[in-house]
Amino acid sequence: MKDKDFSTPIPPQEAILRSWERSVASGLRPDEQNPEARLPAACLSDRLEANARLVAYAQPIMEHLHQQIARSSSTILLTDNSGTILRSVGDSDFLEKAARVSLHPGQSWSEAVMGTNAIGTALAEQRPVAVFGEQHYLERNRFLTCIATPIHAPTGGVLGILDVSTSARPTQTHAQALLQTTVEIIENRLIETIADAAVVIRFHHQPEALASPLEGLAVFDEAGGFLACNRRAERLLGTGDTRLSRPAYWDIFETRWNTVLDHALQSSARPTKLRSHRGREFVAHVLVSDLQRVRPVSTREAAASARPPQPTLDDLDLGDAAVTHAIRRARRILGLDIPLLIQGETGTGKEVFAQACHNSGPRRDGPFVAINCAAIPAPLIEAELFGYSAGAYTGARGEGARGKLREAHGGTLFLDEIGDMPLKLQAVLLRVLETRRVTPLGGGPEEELNLSLICASHHSLKMLCESGEFRPDLYFRLSAMSLHLPPLRERADIESLARRLLHDESPGRPIRISASALDLIRRHPWPGNIRQLKNALRLAAAMLGPDEDTLTPGHLPQDLTDEPDLSPGRPRNQSLRAAESRLVEDTVARHNGNISAAARELGITRTTLYRKLRQASPDT
Template sequence: MDPARSSSPNPATLAPLDLHASWARSREFGLRPDDALSDALVSPADLRDRLEANARLLTFSRPVIENLFRQIGCPSSTLLLTDCDGLILSAIGDTGFLDRATRVALCPGAEWSEAAMGTNAIGTALTTRKAVAVEGSQHYLTRNRFLTCVATPIFSPTGGIAGILDISTDARANLSHADALLRTTAECIEHRLIENLGEGFLSLHFHTRPDLLGSPLEGLVLFDEAGRLLASNRAARALLQLHGEFPQGSYPECFTTQWRHLVAWAAFGPLTPFPLRTLHGQTCIARAELLLPRAPHGRRQAKSDEAPGRAEAPPAPDTDPRLGHAGTLVAEWHRNRCAGPLLLCGETGTGKRHLLYQHCRDHGIGMPLLELDGRSLAARAQAGRDELEDALRQTENGLLYLTDVDLLPAEARSRLFEAAGSSHRIVAASRHPLAREAEGNGLDQATLARHGAHIVTLPPLRERTDFAHLVHRFVREACPGRPIRVLPEAIDRLRRYPWPGNISELASRLRLMLALVGDDSTELRPDDIPDELLETAV
């Protein structure tokens, strides 16, 4: 009798059917369940080559993987990251379990494809291109049956699989909650890989649910100047019905809005959401941004640095000291793990969201971040309350950012603020100043003090001391490689406008002015500023 057939698992315990097919493939590879462990590790030199080849994957996955391990909270387990061939690149976890796992080559340098290890979560996820759980006796090789493993693919920005994310633990452990956490973490890694790809002319963020816009679960695509698709994440591929391992296409094959209109919108207001309809009839909320070129190390920068001697030297970066103080307050709040909620106050466009995201980037904070729109929640009554509760469950040991918190009913605000603490990091934003006492549905200082809130207020643009510096910065960003001298008289004229949209309005209007002056202009003069811009000037 064939030993492989005599050791087949009970079909009642083997689900889904993909695992039956995997056992058949394992036999076809010539493996037998009782095979002894071979010398499965690649050489140290080969492992170094693999690590170098996957440097981007490792760099952008490490912070979120470490946070995932803390969230799963499963003792005697290890969290693994592999390359596109199933070769383990990194392993973190319980020391004792890692020692035991090493005895079956569950460690960096070992290949866990089905051809090498038979049915296992890593290899089967690699073959089927979807999340797989393999429990105990479902493993093809007998020596691996002390394990329970869950794995999910990490998809490359341009198609195919970049790697596999796997959690492995003792066969008796319950990993029923790990599948969703692994998938969310994989999507977060995919999001970061696209954002740091260093290519593209325009990035488009979109989703049918407004509350998911700005989160790792949003659809994200990159297009070149001609509207050809360069990169996409799994959410975008699902929303746009892009099929195949390496999806290709163009903007007109995805959306109904004309390409030139999208480019104009991106140039005018990259942070402003707008409706966008897919070719398949779904209405999405979207944000579009024109991308600057990147330096070789991967960070976007203006190319004006490459043309010394021609441009006027910008003023010293005399950033408004209130911005530095705001950053310090956010850092202090983050270090205090038991702190109450963080409230960011400031008019529309003063940079509340930017301050939070910049802090997370600068300090390597990889915890999952979910963003919700308070205005949308308030408008949907019970559905909004249910969505808030769901968001609190999703962001346990994570970070929840809620905009327009002052529009929420008082009961919902209290529920939100009471959740803030060691297991929830709550950041709320308001576009209105605080009231000394409760006034209708607004926020008041007494309520915030009762919940231990940390309050950070960002000044409006018209009060900032670094106005000229911001003008020079946005001009350089809008015209990379083309030095533009901003005349002092132009800055004086711009100062006269109250800027109700603050930083985001200044950036978008400057892009529009520079587009109107033409590609040959080397100066921004007072008469380049349209009169209609200053109709409401004081």
């Protein structure tokens, strides 16, 4: 589940309604008097040891918070990520009331045990929650007013919950703000004390905001690798409510890493200036824990160590009207339980678009699991998707397998070439999509699924339905939102796309494209679409000499420089078929006749590849 933004309060009635529904489903009764009997006895000392860092940094801050709200008949509680209370600090007159409802260390306040309550519901909703009096599911807890906020780990995920419980009725806005500030202080302490943190940067637009709760905090290892940042840093850098997934310092800031280290060496007490890649200016304090350990990094080393950034929908919007329209439509359903169907020719970037949707949505911290239905033998697709228990079939692994559906729980499942899925399996998939539950082959417990589904096909699924090769009911379930990606030859942003692909291919080496080479790229039919363009640019970059920085027609593959015959007697679609035939034959030859390998590279089925080979050589 993705981190949430404190600034947007959760709609209380929606959250409470969902929580009550979960409480009913768990078998709890509102009049239940001893729900703690439902929880197996837990060893509190083991829980405290497992959460030692969290407790060490939270305890003194909890005591400070209690001093600010003392004599309010309340208690402050710290739980782990299961909802088990680890520590409590409270007023003596309230502690006795709290003990009567097991509001004390060692007791679980998860929804499954206590029904709707601030701690359990904040864990379930993964964001701040307030539960007032009658909103509690259990009648015995309805004298309480509780406000709880998740504490996030430096690299994402919930470590625990900080809760204020009282028998009074505090001002929700004030209490929420106070709790939020306290949680951010705890999170900052956890971030700046990460074991590998060698460089700590505190920054803000205004110098007077440094050393205040408003400052951004980011930490890096000794070579400039990004480790973690706080929520304030995300907002200041313009990354919304997402956790930064940048691989290194130089992917976030334009100011040179070595310049930052030099400043820390000469005068770490004085603020310095930083500029982000989004053009935002900051003042910053830079603290280096061990100057002997931290090392300068050259531009070449930086480029070599940087992982390619994961694409977002913003990254794909390069100026083509059709692509922009598709992106705008896709944004409307991010985070909603609406499947997305992407259609388009082979190589038009359907998987990249699916990955960008995942990275731009609320499940971006979850897994992105892709499976090509055309690349897996039909008898094995069911096992790949649904998993299997030990000994489910001959050749199955002894320990079984979870399957792609369960691996994608909490994230996104991408089913490429869904049109090649066998009809029998289509029926099973439809049932899973309707029930959101899956059972592994060979039996085993049924598991609930929480995922986004994106499918893609270069076939027209509507035509496959008409021919009986695809189930209409599954098609209607998958096509609530259907998008079409245009072929490369029809895109108006081909120059921008070429430059982007070339930069991604050689990030540490600025390469320009000459006007004549761009002209060839614009006029080529590109039957293999973006995949073919990417391969052509990869070859062109490899052909550049060490002292060259501009691609010319001589660096491009031969089939681009051979002008297609577009004379009146030879229509353009015939030249497109010829170019496609050359691509197919070249790919098969490059794989030494291995049809399976060639089909995988081209993104088509073996049957389709055989058909295209017959079309390319009609006499054979």
